[in-house]
Amino acid sequence: MTYPRLWLIVPAAGIGKRMKSEVPKQYLTLSNRFILDITLSRLLDNADFSGCMVPLSPQDHWWPDTEAVNDDRIQTCTGGEERADSVLSALHALQEQADENDWVLVHDAARPCVHPDDLANLIDTLSGHPVGGLLAAPVADTLKQAAEGQPAEVEATVDRSRLWRALTPQMFRFGALTRALEACLDAGHGVTDESSAMEFSGNMPVLVEGRPDNIKITVPSDLALAGFILSRL
Numbered sequence: 001m002t003y004p005r006l007w008l009i010v011p012a013a014g015i016g017k018r019m020k021s022e023v024p025k026q027y028l029t030l031s032n033r034f035i036l037d038i039t040l041s042r043l044l045d046n047a048d049f050s051g052c053m054v055p056l057s058p059q060d061h062w063w064p065d066t067e068a069v070n071d072d073r074i075q076t077c078t079g080g081e082e083r084a085d086s087v088l089s090a091l092h093a094l095q096e097q098a099d100e101n102d103w104v105l106v107h108d109a110a111r112p113c114v115h116p117d118d119l120a121n122l123i124d125t126l127s128g129h130p131v132g133g134l135l136a137a138p139v140a141d142t143l144k145q146a147a148e149g150q151p152a153e154v155e156a157t158v159d160r161s162r163l164w165r166a167l168t169p170q171m172f173r174f175g176a177l178t179r180a181l182e183a184c185l186d187a188g189h190g191v192t193d194e195s196s197a198m199e200f201s202g203n204m205p206v207l208v209e210g211r212p213d214n215i216k217i218t219v220p221s222d223l224a225l226a227g228f229i230l231s232r233l
């Protein structure tokens with residue numbers, strides 16, 4: 001067994017409100033495969049993970065019909081109200097198996113287009129780093145800040161020279177991430193990604209440039225786009 005080990009968490013307990021679909025978006029299909037199965041296979045088939053934890057909604061009744069249900073590398077737990085709650089639930093479910101300084105990679109179930117080269121580069125870049133970091137893409141568009149009120153009107157153009165879009169996987173030491181998320185939730189400090197929790201604890205995670213086509217399926221038009229991207233990978 002090599003140390004530190006790699007653990008994978010794929011939060012899949014969301015309901016996909018913005019997708020406006022009949023089923024949670026992680027259970028929509030592309031080429032007759034659940035998006036969740038595509039995401040899990042693209043990660044587990046391209047790095048040596050010691051285990052994978054998938055937090056699911058208590059109302060999830062699709063999991064038994066996935067490919068992943070038959071994969072003995074994958075465990076499930078019950079997710080929480082917010083993404084951060086689901087990730088912390090998964091960390092707690094793994095804590096008897098993982099060591100303090102093992103790495104944990106957290107990747108959205110809704111990001112099936114993650115490229116193996118980005119996964120390998122993230123792991124290689126961060127493996128000796130004391131804190132960890134995340135895949136991210138430099139902002140390529142001009143950014144406008146809206147004034148209060150409707151209709152939305154430009155209040156300012158934001159300097160984008162040091163702005164990046166956070167992607168996933170995000171990769172941190174198991175113990176440090178667990179404590180950071182616990183501190184955020186104890187303080188009522190809502191976070192939408194793991195890096196924000198690490199920043200709240202005073203760290204400066206490394207930004208590792210990743211492909212901008214590692215999209216998160218969020219709104220209806222993202223589904224066809226993800227299908228096109230996957231067809232080209």
Ligand SMILES: Nc1ccn([C@@H]2O[C@H](COP(=O)(O)OP(=O)(O)OP(=O)(O)O)[C@@H](O)[C@H]2O)c(=O)n1
Nearest residue numbers: 011012013014015016017018081082083109110
């Ligand atoms: N309580 C939650 C909320 C989200 N997620 C997961 O976190 C990932 C990214 O979150 P997001 O894109 O916001 O998914 P949803 O919360 O499902 O989308 P929405 O905000 O539109 O409802 C998704 O894979 C989602 O399943 C989760 O595990 N637990």
Ligand SMILES: C[C@](O)(CO)[C@H](O)COP(=O)(O)O
Nearest residue numbers: 083108166167168192193216
């Ligand atoms: C984790 C994430 O995908 C990084 O951009 C994003 O923060 C998830 O946010 P969401 O509101 O839960 O989709």
